[in-house]
Amino acid sequence: MTNVFAEYRSRITQLDPRWMGGQMWGYVEDGRLTSMCHVGANLVPVQATPEAVEAFVRRAIRLHRSSSTIVGPREVVEQLWKGLEVAWANPREFRWDQPHLAISLPPQVEPDPGVRRTLPSDVAALYPACVAMYTEEVGVSPEVDGGKDLYRARVSQLVSRGWSFSRIENGKVLFKAEVACATPSACQIQGVYVDPARRGEGICTRGMAAVVDICLREIAPVVSLYVNGHNTPARRAYERVGFEQTNTFSTVMF
Secondary structure (H helix, E strand, C coil): CCCHHHHHHHHHHCCCHHHHCCEEEEEEECCEEEEEEEECCEEEEECCCHHHHHHHHHHHHHCCCCCCEEEEEHHHHHHHHHHHCCCCCCCCEEEEEEEEEEECCCCCCCCCCCCEECCHHHHHHHHHHHHHHHHHHHCCCCCHHHCHHHHHHHHHHHHHHCCEEEEEECCEEEEEEEEEEECCCCEEEEEEEECHHHCCCCHHHHHHHHHHHHHHHHCCCCEEEECCCCCHHHHHHHHHHCCEEEEEEEEEEC
């Protein structure tokens, strides 16, 4: 379940670089593929052994950095960064403590009945909330450097897939979350957001319960996500829903 992103990208692109927007590197030991690394907008190691990480580092150093993040299990990201820090200098931020959480049983709290799949007609109301969430989480607006059209297209794409969930009242988004990627074994949630004026009311807890309920019934048998370790309110909400920690992720952001 910690490799949902890489598996999803492999499935939908069939590893064709034109559709991946990057490459998938493999590492073979004794004639057997043991490790992989997705290299695109995100550099994501998959079951990477120490020997594989060393090989991935050597290859990455020969290339111009195109990835805006390195993300994966903490011990692997630490090893990757140790090898890359001279060649890939000046990261914007390190997020070493990001608990990876998962749930496969029904939520432990009552789902919010007001949370539903977002409709295409809701995108005008949803989009500002998505921008606000991204800016708060990443520290930079997704609209900088001409990114507005691309980001809006991504928001609309998730809505059209049925992977966007929200509670909207009087044209204002109170809660929203998306499925970022999904495979037959698991899906991964991203972009959880609560209107700042309504935080502390339990909206996130019941909203996430609704998202988990729908995802387990209709998308995948396991729902996962990772969260910044310092985000205590979010971690408490996820714990109340029934999420349990399975690993610790880290992200290096450029």
